[in-house]
Amino acid sequence: MKDLExxxxxxLSRLEAxxxxxALADALRHGNNVELELGPGRLSLRIPDEVQxxxxxxVGDGQMELEVELKWATG
Numbered sequence: 596m597k598d599l600e601x602x603x604x605x606x607l608s609r610l611e612a613x614x615x616x617x618a619l620a621d622a623l624r625h626g627n628n629v630e631l632e633l634g635p636g637r638l639s640l641r642i643p644d645e646v647q648x649x650x651x652x653x654v655g656d657g658q659m660e661l662e663v664e665l666k667w668a669t670g
Contacts, residue, residue: 603633643667 607615615632622629623642631638642665649664 601633601638 619629619631627642627644629640629642631640645667647666649662649666651660651662651664653660653662
């Protein structure tokens with residue numbers, strides 16, 4: 596069972612998506628506390644110095660999907 600799960604789907608311009616990814620990259624680069632703006636609220640995460648990353652690309656049904664997933668231990 597998951598302790599917490601949050602998912603958000605929305606349409607953004609390419610520039611807005613780039614801004615969100617840049618903000619996340621800057622937070623990862625400069626410290627271990629990451630603040631993500633999620634619509635009207637914020638999500639604060641503590642991320643350790645080492646993470647696992649998975650990058651997945653799927654093509655089909657007239658769409659392309661790029662998924663970037665970061666994982667780390669919480670203990």
